[in-house]
Amino acid sequence: METDVLVIGGGNAALSAALSAHEYGARHVLIVERAPAFYRGGNSRHTRDFRVMNTREDNKYMVGTYTEEEFMEDLNRVAGGEINQTLARIIVRGSEELPEWLSKQGILWQPALTGTLHLGRTNIFQLGGGKAMMNSYYQTAQARGIDIWYEAMVVDLAIEDGECRAVHVQRNGSIITVQAKAVIVASGGFEANIDWHRRYWGAAADNFVIRGTPYNQGNVLEILLNKGAAQIGEPNAFHAVAVDGRAPKFDGGIVTRLDSVPFGIVVNKHGQRFYDEGEDFWPKRYAIWGGLIARQPDQVAYSILDSKALGNFLPSVWEPISAGSIGELAEQLGLDPDVLNETVAAYNWSVRPGTFNPRELDDCHTEGLTPPKSHWAVKIETPPFYAYPLKAGITFTYLGVEINEQARIKMNDGSLSKNIFATGEIVAGNVLRRGYLAGFGLTMGAVLGRIAGREAANEVTRAHR
Ligand SMILES: Cc1cc2nc3c(=O)[nH]c(=O)nc-3n(C[C@H](O)[C@H](O)[C@H](O)COP(=O)(O)OP(=O)(O)OC[C@H]3O[C@@H](n4cnc5c(N)ncnc54)[C@H](O)[C@@H]3O)c2cc1C
Numbered sequence: 329m330e331t332d333v334l335v336i337g338g339g340n341a342a343l344s345a346a347l348s349a350h351e352y353g354a355r356h357v358l359i360v361e362r363a364p365a366f367y368r369g370g371n372s373r374h375t376r377d378f379r380v381m382n383t384r385e386d387n388k389y390m391v392g393t394y395t396e397e398e399f400m401e402d403l404n405r406v407a408g409g410e411i412n413q414t415l416a417r418i419i420v421r422g423s424e425e426l427p428e429w430l431s432k433q434g435i436l437w438q439p440a441l442t443g444t445l446h447l448g449r450t451n452i453f454q455l456g457g458g459k460a461m462m463n464s465y466y467q468t469a470q471a472r473g474i475d476i477w478y479e480a481m482v483v484d485l486a487i488e489d490g491e492c493r494a495v496h497v498q499r500n501g502s503i504i505t506v507q508a509k510a511v512i513v514a515s516g517g518f519e520a521n522i523d524w525h526r527r528y529w530g531a532a533a534d535n536f537v538i539r540g541t542p543y544n545q546g547n548v549l550e551i552l553l554n555k556g557a558a559q560i561g562e563p564n565a566f567h568a569v570a571v572d573g574r575a576p577k578f579d580g581g582i583v584t585r586l587d588s589v590p591f592g593i594v595v596n597k598h599g600q601r602f603y604d605e606g607e608d609f610w611p612k613r614y615a616i617w618g619g620l621i622a623r624q625p626d627q628v629a630y631s632i633l634d635s636k637a638l639g640n641f642l643p644s645v646w647e648p649i650s651a652g653s654i655g656e657l658a659e660q661l662g663l664d665p666d667v668l669n670e671t672v673a674a675y676n677w678s679v680r681p682g683t684f685n686p687r688e689l690d691d692c693h694t695e696g697l698t699p700p701k702s703h704w705a706v707k708i709e710t711p712p713f714y715a716y717p718l719k720a721g722i723t724f725t726y727l728g729v730e731i732n733e734q735a736r737i738k739m740n741d742g743s744l745s746k747n748i749f750a751t752g753e754i755v756a757g758n759v760l761r762r763g764y765l766a767g768f769g770l771t772m773g774a775v776l777g778r779i780a781g782r783e784a785a786n787e788v789t790r791a792h793r
Contacts, residue, residue, distance in 0.1 A: 518546020561757020568618020
């Protein structure tokens, strides 16, 4: 079959691109989503907020202002390497008008709340979270006559001289060949592909938890890279946080993340501490804990707390494991009780008196302990004692395709693709090499999605002339 614009994927990046292509005049837009309708929306359905520049004091959904320069500084501080500064600035500038455009697509916002990650000034929160956002996106797309195929998986792209001549889609047991004047790839990363992780992590990959959709297997990314698209981003890098070890293998979403780390100690399966739990504010450190746990034996760890700690962090989905003594706690966790007792005793012994304050980098720290605990170090001595098993929860991967400022894919030979555009997680490596800024994933996907949609519509107009 034929279409003007074919959009591959069904999350925030895909829907913003499809709606934008339609807005700019593409008559026939087709979205091809691998997941069934109930699971549509990829990782975007797990999200809560967009990071946006805000120069208006009277913004009723945000607190204070967040300037272009501050946003750029924040991004460059966390980017983890050299990034495309022009593209980064386009995203930052484009973010300011994003909430208004998204409102026109039916997305609702909620006033800023306080929470563990303190984002009220820099981020705007969707009312009802990512699921409500995706439902609004799809309703609007349907109302505007955009075609949507569910349970439709792109299995190949015929690319010649940087031009996509056909896209092969597996649907209802057969392969449909779609010829599109422009193609927008928004199919996410490869985070759910355990075999792919094994290439870099070996057997450890089997112990990873994938926080989002099982459908992001990276097959379109692999096809593009094999067919001449320029690669960008660290192949083995991922964003990963500490999740409850009892979380499901896939799709546990935001609620399985655990924020207890700064309020106790964390040990590995040998009962040993391995990193400073109070190094910095949790919003600046939560994203390194997935990687830290991924490097521990069997990729597990345990957050150990006493009764004073509860109430300092967001409640967990599963009750913590509790016991009257550290030894009993160790037995329940399958750890050596003597070793855990020794680890806790050594920690308690090194804690120096201070004024505990979870809102500040307080003066409660250890002395003579390796690794140290720099802040919020209070003795673990008041029963009952609690523990959470922890695993590495992978959020997304960084490997992707290189694009230019029109979201057009660059080819290995330095040329630009004639009609393939990309947005969302699959282009993350252009503006993030390893690090992450909360809320930036959605912003990047939607700003570049709008651009990709506009450019794809222009391509259609050119083709009709
Ligand atoms: C638990 C969790 C919470 C998060 N919270 C936030 C947040 O609050 N703010 C934020 O900015 N970011 C957040 N992120 C990151 C965010 O989810 C991503 O940056 C963003 O959703 C990526 O959007 P996307 O459209 O590129 O990919 P996705 O939303 O993952 O969509 C990819 C789509 O491609 C489809 N697909 C894959 N392969 C194929 C194929 N072969 N054929 C057809 N379709 C295919 C998938 O089914 C899926 O619909 C969070 C991530 C997780 C896991």
